[in-house]
Amino acid sequence: MKIVTVDKLKKMIRNNEDISEIDIVTTATCGIMSGTMAVFHIPFNDKFRKAEKIYLDGYKGFVGPCPNEYLGKVDAVFFRNGFLFKRLVKGEELEAKVLADNKYYNNIITINDLQKAEMIGTRMCFKNYSAITNLSDKPVKTIFHRLPLKRGEASFSGCGEFNPLENMVIKNEKDLIGKRALLNGADALILGFGTRASLEKPNLMISADMKEMDSYYLGGFLTGDGEEVFNTVAIAVDVKQHIEALKKLDKDIALPLVNIFGREIIDISNYGEVWENVDLRPKLHKDRCKNCKNCLAEEYCPTMAIKKINGEIKISKDCFGCGICSICPHGVFEIKLGSICGIPITCRQSDRKRALDLAKELKKRLEKSFIF
Structure with missing residues (x-):
């Protein structure tokens, strides 16, 4: 069984080398993934009738769906809390606080105190992104940039030729359901398409145990419109089954440039323009x-x-x-950072270094035990 990482495969393709002897390619992507939530089962030292509000270190969650009446435990959902998730995965202590019957109950917990800590991504590995620019003279706060996006600047997302969905031929959602992956270093399960997904513009719904995650691969990302979560996903791709998709390079993957106001397409570039001859770290x-x-x-x-x-x-x-x-x-x-359609990139919301790190990790695990 011959396994290579996606960067190695793309290098072979650029060099016109034979890839027919390769069986598996480990692909990966890392970036802001809206729709990331976590379901926690949080214990308290006191029993109360019914939780009404819940917080973890000041971050507000949502109680439910199970009421857990008089058990002193609460099911809760949290989202858009990348910094909180990272601290939790690191093993740091957090203050859990719940409001019940007009009284607050507190407990100091770590991830090991949680009976369940499951991350569910409702929109991960998005295949089709657009680069964003501002054609107006007024800077605008946006989720697509950390700073107000000014005229003559651009931002983009997507790992291009590294992205798992760019390297797969998907004919039906059933092709994905039950497939295994790595989510932030944890063994994960693909549940199918995510929200707003289609065959033309797919993304994935993925679930994994946060207790198995590596904090390096996830975290918070502050944008001009608040906090987001970044995640890293790696998926093994069968070469024989997906060989045509695997032959795609950055230059073959379209990246439209759109105006932040109205999202009309200004021009269409490709990922080669934003990922070739750039620095991955400052x-x-x-x-x-x-x-x-x-x-x-x-x-x-x-x-x-x-x-x-x-x-x-x-x-x-x-x-x-x-x-x-x-x-x-x-x-x-x-x-x-490069540019797109002559406009300089001033913010990049995907990270190829982390993506490649997880692709290498997946390769190691496959070589030890072929379970994907």
Whole structure:
């Protein structure tokens, strides 16, 4: 059984090498995935009749669907809480607080205290994205950027030729149901199409146990319109079954450029323009740092990866490669993001480095035990 990661396969295709001897390709994508929610079964030290409101470290959840009357335990759903999910998966302690019968009950919990912690993505691995720009003279706050999107700027999502759905021929939703995957490092199950999905524009509904996840692969991403969740998904693709789709390269995958107002298509480019000859991570030039009282890169980093520690600027592994840190006026952070249709990219909402890391992890697991 010969298994390769998606980057290796695409390199072979570019070099006109024979891929007929390859059996499995591990594909992956990482990016903001709206519709990510978690279902928790949260214990408390006291018993109460019926929970009315619930919070985890100040984040509001939704009680239900099971009432769990007089059990001192609550089923709850949380979403758009990427930073909370990351802390939970890391094993950090969180304060659970519930309102019942006009009284608050509290408990300090970790993920190991939860009988169930299941992540369900209702719209993951989206195959068809658009790049966004602003044709007006008025900057606009948007989920597609960390900062107000100005005229002459663009943002985009999607891992292009790495994305599992770009590398599969899907003729029916039944082709997907029950297929296994990795979601943030955890063994996951594909439930079928996600919301707003179609054969032309598919995405996936995926479920996995958060107790098995690796916190590196998920987290929060601050946008101009609030907090979102980023996830990483890897899927094994059978070469013989999907060979035509696997031959697609970035340049073959369309990426429309649309106006943020009205979403009319301005032009159609491709993922080769935004992913070729770019940097996946910023270069840090500490010698250029002026020790500004308010570090703009630290303040606006969407994943809070930039920190000043003892007067020294550092980038943690939470870095997403989005490019927002280039806001620094002194050039401390340098990253090449490329452009689309002549418009410079100023925010990237997908991360090829994390995607490839999980594709490599899936390859290792398949080589140890072929279970996918």
